[in-house]
Amino acid sequence: MNFVEINNISKSYGSHKALLETSFSVKKGELFGVIGPDGAGKTTLFRILTTLLLADSGSARISEYDIFKDYKKIRQIVGYMPGRFSLYQDLTVEENLAFFATIFGTTIKENYELIKDIYVQIEPFKDRQAGKLSGGMKQKLALSCALIHKPEILILDEPTTGVDAVSRKEFWDLLRKFKNMGITIIVSTPYMDEASLCDRVSLMQEGKIMQINTPDNIINNYKPILFEIHSNNMHDLLIKLRKYHNNSNVFLFGQTVHYSSINEINKDDLKMYLKNNGHANVEINVCTPTIEDCFLWLMNQNN
Amino acid sequence: MKKFIGFVKKEYYHIIRDPRTLFVLIAMPIAQILLFGYVITNEIKNASIGILDHSNDEITKQISSKILSSGYFKLDASINSEQEIHEAFRKGKIKEVIVFEPHFSEKLKKEGTAKIQIIADASDPNIANLLTNYTEAIIRNYSNSITTQNTQISLITPEVRMLYNSELKGAYLFVPGIIAMLLMLISALMTSISITREKELGTMEVLLASPLNPFTVIAGKVTPYLMLSFIDACLILLTGYFVFNVPVNGSIILLLAECLLFIFMALSLGILISTATKSQQAAMLISLVALMLPTILLSGFIFPVENMPLILQYLCKIMPPKYFINIVRTIMLKGGNLSTLWSDTLILAGMSIFFILVSVRKYKIRLE
Numbered sequence: 246m247n248f249v250e251i252n253n254i255s256k257s258y259g260s261h262k263a264l265l266e267t268s269f270s271v272k273k274g275e276l277f278g279v280i281g282p283d284g285a286g287k288t289t290l291f292r293i294l295t296t297l298l299l300a301d302s303g304s305a306r307i308s309e310y311d312i313f314k315d316y317k318k319i320r321q322i323v324g325y326m327p328g329r330f331s332l333y334q335d336l337t338v339e340e341n342l343a344f345f346a347t348i349f350g351t352t353i354k355e356n357y358e359l360i361k362d363i364y365v366q367i368e369p370f371k372d373r374q375a376g377k378l379s380g381g382m383k384q385k386l387a388l389s390c391a392l393i394h395k396p397e398i399l400i401l402d403e404p405t406t407g408v409d410a411v412s413r414k415e416f417w418d419l420l421r422k423f424k425n426m427g428i429t430i431i432v433s434t435p436y437m438d439e440a441s442l443c444d445r446v447s448l449m450q451e452g453k454i455m456q457i458n459t460p461d462n463i464i465n466n467y468k469p470i471l472f473e474i475h476s477n478n479m480h481d482l483l484i485k486l487r488k489y490h491n492n493s494n495v496f497l498f499g500q501t502v503h504y505s506s507i508n509e510i511n512k513d514d515l516k517m518y519l520k521n522n523g524h525a526n527v528e529i530n531v532c533t534p535t536i537e538d539c540f541l542w543l544m545n546q547n548n
Numbered sequence: 549m550k551k552f553i554g555f556v557k558k559e560y561y562h563i564i565r566d567p568r569t570l571f572v573l574i575a576m577p578i579a580q581i582l583l584f585g586y587v588i589t590n591e592i593k594n595a596s597i598g599i600l601d602h603s604n605d606e607i608t609k610q611i612s613s614k615i616l617s618s619g620y621f622k623l624d625a626s627i628n629s630e631q632e633i634h635e636a637f638r639k640g641k642i643k644e645v646i647v648f649e650p651h652f653s654e655k656l657k658k659e660g661t662a663k664i665q666i667i668a669d670a671s672d673p674n675i676a677n678l679l680t681n682y683t684e685a686i687i688r689n690y691s692n693s694i695t696t697q698n699t700q701i702s703l704i705t706p707e708v709r710m711l712y713n714s715e716l717k718g719a720y721l722f723v724p725g726i727i728a729m730l731l732m733l734i735s736a737l738m739t740s741i742s743i744t745r746e747k748e749l750g751t752m753e754v755l756l757a758s759p760l761n762p763f764t765v766i767a768g769k770v771t772p773y774l775m776l777s778f779i780d781a782c783l784i785l786l787t788g789y790f791v792f793n794v795p796v797n798g799s800i801i802l803l804l805a806e807c808l809l810f811i812f813m814a815l816s817l818g819i820l821i822s823t824a825t826k827s828q829q830a831a832m833l834i835s836l837v838a839l840m841l842p843t844i845l846l847s848g849f850i851f852p853v854e855n856m857p858l859i860l861q862y863l864c865k866i867m868p869p870k871y872f873i874n875i876v877r878t879i880m881l882k883g884g885n886l887s888t889l890w891s892d893t894l895i896l897a898g899m900s901i902f903f904i905l906v907s908v909r910k911y912k913i914r915l916e
Contacts (some may be wrong), residue, residue: 292915295757296757296914297753297756297757297914297915298914298915299914317759317915320758320759321759323757325754325757327750327753327754327757329750329753330750330754331749331750331751331754332751333558333561333562333751334567334749335561335562335566336558336561336562336565338856340558340561343554344554344555344558345754345758347551347553347554347555348551348554348555348759348760349758349759350550350551350757350759374565390754398754419658426790468901
């Protein structure tokens with residue numbers, strides 16, 4: 246049986262539709278990623294799951310509890326970390342942790358084993374006020390606070406946004422660890438490169454889920470040939486490539502341009518076209534797509 | 549219960565980690581009471597007056613010296629002609645001029661009557677009224693003393709006694725008012741701000757997602773401020789007693805219990821405000837405008853309720869401070885006890901229960 250089941254959840258704010266008939270399910274002990282840019286509806290979805298918002302239609306359950314009827318039960322078993330840092334800035338690290346332990350009716354001591362791995366990292370600062378911690382430390386403290394009552398499921402809203410690369414990696418290592426302890430985790434992120442760290446991901450865009458699959462399968466499902474193109478004038482290259490074919494996907498990717506199209510593209514024809522358009526020194530290679538390529542491709546198809 | 553204590557502890561940290569606010573909360577009552585005590589006073593002392601004596605005889609001199617030795621007045625400029633009167637008033641140097649008619653004592657002896665004109669600067673009507681009343685009283689006193697010497701006609705003389713505040717001290721009036729005002733301000737304002745701050749900072753989101761029930765949150769918010777406001781109430785009473793000699797004639801325990809009741813009422817009002825507002829600024833504005841102004845104007849603190857238009861009198865009836873100020877005055881000055889105050893106390897208690905019920909009901913268990 247799936248641990249989390251979401252069926253056709255919709256939510257709108259006035260005329261703006263934040264979520265459109267969203268459905269997915271998460272298995273027990275799974276690390277499930279919700280990937281999408283700002284405004285995709287990730288926060289709204291998480292707030293509905295954590296019983297903070299009511300959906301306009303649809304239903305959902307976590308474990309055997311309905312998110313509407315059994316909201317009190319859900320609040321007991323969920324560890325939630327909102328997108329904005331939501332601890333008390335004027336309380337110290339230890340006071341924050343003790344407070345969240347108390348309101349869940351437990352103590353730091355009781356569940357110390359669970360948070361030990363994170364807590365040793367923030368312990369040197371335990372007398373520092375939370376507002377004075379670095380971004381990465383803040384997120385680790387927030388994660389400890391969300392874990393302190395030994396939740397069955399963690400719901401983390403963009404925990405790595407605004408955090409440096411090293412801390413991001415450490416944070417994901419921790420999530421892996423908790424997953425291995427049997428805690429189900431639903432995590433959202435705007436960073437496409439983090440998708441490969443999840444068991445399964447759902448790609449979200451404008452309130453709709455475009456695809457749900459394992460990261461590998463999402464890449465395998467990518468049909469067109471992807472070209473990696475480099476030229477001296479990158480800006481002009483973008484313009485020329487956009488004119489080459491209708492229904493193609495062109496975007497800057499680091500030092501190169503990624504190009505794909507639903508039409509059959511011949512590499513030599515493409516090179517010829519670019520040469521005729523003032524790009525003598527082009528380098529064209531076929532490359533394997535990343536999640537970002539898949540996301541942008543799907544996005545383009547939907548539009 | 550453990551959750552409640554944990555919550556109170558957290559609130560306590562918030563309060564002591566913000567020493568500036570704490571200082572304001574402790575220093576404000578003392579500063580306010582000293583300000584009201586020394587600046588806003590209805591008593592007259594050493595008002596500057598002028599005397600225009602057309603007669604300048606023994607009796608006018610006697611009357612003048614009586615007036616000037618009363619302690620209420622001091623002679624500022626001796627005025628020599630009618631024209632100078634206007635000049636002096638316009639310059640704002642003097643508040644009142646006393647004019648004796650020519651041949652004052654001759655007329656008094658021959659005709660049995662003589663005239664004194666009192667001219668007052670009524671740009672401040674209250675002061676003008678007070679000054680003329682004082683002057684009239686002194687002159688009446690003098691005229692009584694000379695008539696009883698000369699004639700045997702017995703006059704009806706009313707003898708006035710001012711009960712409960714025989715010296716008509718202003719402090720007796722404003723100490724109860726300031727208690728009401730400050731308790732209202734601190735309790736309602738601080739709780740409404742501290743709850744809306746959690747909404748603004750996003751910590752409310754985590755609290756809502758936790759199994760804390762609304763009642764624990766509200767009780768946990770209220771308790772620290774209840775204690776803080778109670779300390780303030782004691783500070784005001786002590787300052788009133790030691791600096792302005794305002795006595796507590798009734799039971800001090802009853803007085804403190806009534807203070808607690810009023811604080812509780814104001815706190816529940818603060819919570820009610822915070823359930824209806826999203827930002828600290830909105831909460832502050834509502835607390836100040838919707839609570840402070842009625843507390844000062846519509847409670848009988850400064851202006852007597854009985855003199856207001858009927859519609860405002862009805863409005864006063866729904867203002868909690870009106871009942872509280874009456875209770876405090878009765879206990880402090882008249883030494884009243886619960887047998888005379890039970891109805892006011894019941895009304896306050898009823899209002900508290902009403903506000904707390906509405907706020908628990910209105911407290912949102914989800915984000916809006």
